[in-house]
Amino acid sequence: MRHSIKASLSLDCLELSALRESVALLDRPTQIRLLVENGYPRESIKMSLIPIWKKVALGLFVTFAGTLIPSEICLAKDGVKQPNVVVILTDDQGWGDLSLHGNPNLSTPNIDTMARDGAEIDRFYVCAVCSPTRAEFLTGRYHNRSGVYSTSAGGERFNSDEQTIAEVFREGGYATGCYGKWHSGMQYPYHPNARGFDDYYGFCSGHWGNYFSPMLEHNGRLVKGDGFIVDDLTNRTIQFIDSHRDQPFFVYLALNTPHSPMQVPDQYWQKFADKEIVPDPEAANAKKENLVHTRAALAMCENIDANVGRLIEHLDTIGVGEDTIVIYFSDNGPNGARFNAGMRGRKGSTNEGGLRSPCLVRYPRCIAPGTKVNRIAGAIDLLPTLADFAGIKFDAPKPLDGKSIKPLLTGDADDWKSRVMFSTWNKKATVRDDRYRLQMNGGLYDIVNDPREKSDLAKKKPQVVKRLKKQLDSWLAETSLKSSRDTETRPITLAHPDAEYTQLPSRDAHGHGGVRRSNRFPNCTFMTNWKTSEDSITWDVEVLDSGKYEVQMYYACKQDDVGSNIELSIGDQKIEKTIEVANEAPLIGAAEDRFKRVEGYVRDWRPMTLGVVQLEPGKTTLTLRAQEVAGAEVADMRLLLFRRLGASEKLGVLRK
Ligand SMILES: [Ca+2]
Numbered sequence: 001m002r003h004s005i006k007a008s009l010s011l012d013c014l015e016l017s018a019l020r021e022s023v024a025l026l027d028r029p030t031q032i033r034l035l036v037e038n039g040y041p042r043e044s045i046k047m048s049l050i051p052i053w054k055k056v057a058l059g060l061f062v063t064f065a066g067t068l069i070p071s072e073i074c075l076a077k078d079g080v081k082q083p084n085v086v087v088i089l090t091d092d093q094g095w096g097d098l099s100l101h102g103n104p105n106l107s108t109p110n111i112d113t114m115a116r117d118g119a120e121i122d123r124f125y126v127c128a129v130c131s132p133t134r135a136e137f138l139t140g141r142y143h144n145r146s147g148v149y150s151t152s153a154g155g156e157r158f159n160s161d162e163q164t165i166a167e168v169f170r171e172g173g174y175a176t177g178c179y180g181k182w183h184s185g186m187q188y189p190y191h192p193n194a195r196g197f198d199d200y201y202g203f204c205s206g207h208w209g210n211y212f213s214p215m216l217e218h219n220g221r222l223v224k225g226d227g228f229i230v231d232d233l234t235n236r237t238i239q240f241i242d243s244h245r246d247q248p249f250f251v252y253l254a255l256n257t258p259h260s261p262m263q264v265p266d267q268y269w270q271k272f273a274d275k276e277i278v279p280d281p282e283a284a285n286a287k288k289e290n291l292v293h294t295r296a297a298l299a300m301c302e303n304i305d306a307n308v309g310r311l312i313e314h315l316d317t318i319g320v321g322e323d324t325i326v327i328y329f330s331d332n333g334p335n336g337a338r339f340n341a342g343m344r345g346r347k348g349s350t351n352e353g354g355l356r357s358p359c360l361v362r363y364p365r366c367i368a369p370g371t372k373v374n375r376i377a378g379a380i381d382l383l384p385t386l387a388d389f390a391g392i393k394f395d396a397p398k399p400l401d402g403k404s405i406k407p408l409l410t411g412d413a414d415d416w417k418s419r420v421m422f423s424t425w426n427k428k429a430t431v432r433d434d435r436y437r438l439q440m441n442g443g444l445y446d447i448v449n450d451p452r453e454k455s456d457l458a459k460k461k462p463q464v465v466k467r468l469k470k471q472l473d474s475w476l477a478e479t480s481l482k483s484s485r486d487t488e489t490r491p492i493t494l495a496h497p498d499a500e501y502t503q504l505p506s507r508d509a510h511g512h513g514g515v516r517r518s519n520r521f522p523n524c525t526f527m528t529n530w531k532t533s534e535d536s537i538t539w540d541v542e543v544l545d546s547g548k549y550e551v552q553m554y555y556a557c558k559q560d561d562v563g564s565n566i567e568l569s570i571g572d573q574k575i576e577k578t579i580e581v582a583n584e585a586p587l588i589g590a591a592e593d594r595f596k597r598v599e600g601y602v603r604d605w606r607p608m609t610l611g612v613v614q615l616e617p618g619k620t621t622l623t624l625r626a627q628e629v630a631g632a633e634v635a636d637m638r639l640l641l642f643r644r645l646g647a648s649e650k651l652g653v654l655r656k
Pocket residue numbers: 091092129130259331332
C-alpha cells in the first residue's frame with residue numbers, strides 16, 4: 001500500500017485518478033505514511049484514514065481524497081507548473097442567486113459544478129456595494145484604508161500608492177488581463193492599465209447604460225462592443241487565454257450583470273418571462289419582491305452560468321484546466337428583494353444578506369472535489385491566497401488585512417486560528433467571527449444558528465459583545481468610519497506620462513447655466529440642455545505631465561442644430577471647432593430593458609476632433625462652451641478624449 005501511494009506522490013501533485021486506484025485496494029481501516037520526494041525536502045505526513053471499503057461510494061471517496069492532498073505539494077517550485085488564475089466577479093448577484101444554494105427559481109449547473117469539482121467557501125464576505133469590494137479584492141486591504149468612499153465621481157478610486165494583485169502577478173511573470181466593469185477609477189494612475197493589467201477591455205464606470213454592442217474601451221481606446229456584453233467579455237477572456245496558454249496568465253473577468261439595466265438576450269429571457277417565482281422564505285423579504293425584476297435578474301444569472309461553463313470547458317479543452325485556478329464570487333448582495341435563503345439585508349446593507357457572497361474555487365490539481373470551507377473568509381484574502389498558490393513572494397508596501405486561506409482549501413488547516421472580519425458602509429460597521437456578527441449599534445447575532453439575524457443575543461452574551469466590540473472599536477479607530485468625501489484631495493487626473501488616452505466623461509464634469517446631467521446617477525450620463533453661449537461644461541483636473549494632446553468630443557446633434565461653434569479652453573489656450581456633421585442618435589435602452597431602469601438612457605456617440613492642446617503639469621479647469629449657437633440646442637455631450645501625440649512607440653515598450 002505504501003508503494004502505491006508513494007508512486008502517486010512521485011508526480012508533481014497527487015493525481016486523483018491514481019489515488020483512486022490505490023485506495024480501492026484498501027479493505028480495512030489503516031494508517032499510512034506518505035513520503036514526499038521528487039525534489040522536495042524529504043518529509044513525512046501522517047494521515048489517519050477513515051475506514052475505506054472496496055464498495056465505498058465515489059462521493060465518500062472524493063471527500064476522503066481531499067484530506068490526502070498536502071498543500072506543500074502544491075507549492076510552485078522547480079518542475080511544478082505555476083497555476084493560471086481566472087477570477088470571475090459578478091455584479092449584484094446575491095448568495096441566493098444560484099441553484100447550488102437552494103434557489104428553486106433558476107438553474108446554474110456550471111457554477112454549481114464548480115463547487116462539486118472544487119471548493120466552496122460557505123461564509124465568504126464582500127462589501128455592501130461595488131467599488132469597495134473591487135478595491136478589497138485588488139489590494140487585499142479593507143477599502144476604507146485606501147480612500148474609497150463612494151461608487152462614482154472619483155470616490156470609487158483606491159489610492160494610487162496601493163499595490164494590486166495584478167501588479168503582484170505581473171511581477172511574478174504572469175500575463176495579466178482584465179475584462180469587464182472596472183469601477184475603481186477611470187484616468188491614470190487609477191485606470192486598469194496603470195494598475196498591473198497588460199490588457200483591458202470593458203468600461204471603467206460602475207454602471208453602463210447599454211449591454212448590446214455598447215461603446216467600450218480597449219486599453220483606453222474607445223471601441224464598439226460585439227454582442228451581449230457578458231458574452232463579449234467572456235470571448236475576450238478566452239482570446240486572452242488562448243494567446244497566453246504557453247505562459248502563466250492571470251485574468252480578472254469582471255462581469256457586470258445582473259446589475260441594472262436589466263437587459264438579457266431573448267434566449268435567456270424566454271424561460272423567465274412568465275415563470276412562477278418561489279419567494280424568499282423570509283416573509284419580510286418576500287413582500288418587497290418585484291417579480292419582473294427578479295425574472296430579469298435570474299435570466300441574467302443563467303446567462304452568466306452559460307458563460308462560466310463555456311470558459312471552464314475551454315480551459316479543459318486546451319489542456320490547462322487542471323492547472324488553472326478559477327474563482328467565482330460576487331461583489332455584494334442581490335440588487336432586489338428575491339430569494340436569498342431568508343438572510344437579512346441585500347445590496348447596500350451590512351447584514352449577512354448584503355455581505356455574504358458565493359465563493360467557489362476550482363483548481364483540480366490541488367483542491368479536492370467537494371471541499372467545503374466553514375471558516376469565514378473574504379475578498380481581502382484572495383490576493384495573498386492566490387499568490388500563495390502561485391508561489392509568488394512579494395513585498396507588501398502596506399500591511400495586508402487578508403491572509404492566505406490556501407490551507408483551508410487544501411485541507412491543511414488543523415492549526416487555523418479563529419479571526420474576525422470587518423465591514424463598513426454608509427456610516428455603519430460590523431464585525432464577524434466564525435459564529436457571531438456584532439453590529440455597530442450593538443445587535444449581536446449567532447449567524448451559525450440564526451442566519452436570518454432575528455434574535456439579538458447582546459443581553460444574553462455580554463462577553464461576546466465585549467470581545468467583538470473591542471475589536472470593532474479598535475479597527476474603527478485605526479481605519480476610520482468617516483467618509484473621505486469631505487477631505488478629497490485627489491482631483492480627476494489628466495495626462496499621466498504612461499497614458500496614451502485619457503477620458504474625461506460627463507460623469508466627472510460640472511454643468512453651468514442651463515446645462516444639466518442626463519440622470520442623477522452620474523456613471524454613464526451625458527450633458528444635455530446645452531442651448532446658449534452662456535452655458536458651459538467644466539472639469540477640474542490635475543495635469544500630471546507636459547505634452548501635446550489631440551482632443552476629441554463625443555457628441556450627438558440633430559440635423560437642425562448643426563453649425564454651432566465649440567470652444568475648449570485650458571488656461572490661456574483655446575481650441576475651437578464647428579459641428580459640421582449631425583449625429584441623430586436616439587436614446588438607447590428602453591426597448592431592451594426587461595425592467596424599467598432608474599438610471600439614464602444612452603446614445604450612440606460620434607467623435608469630433610476639436611484640435612491639439614499643449615498641457616503642462618498642475619491643477620487647472622477645462623471649459624467647454626459654444627461661441628455661436630446655430631439651432632435650438634448646441635449638442636448633447638458625452639465625453640472628451642485626450643490622445644497623447646507621439647506616445648504610441650513609448651507605450652508599446654512600457655506595456656511589454
Ligand atoms: Ca455590485
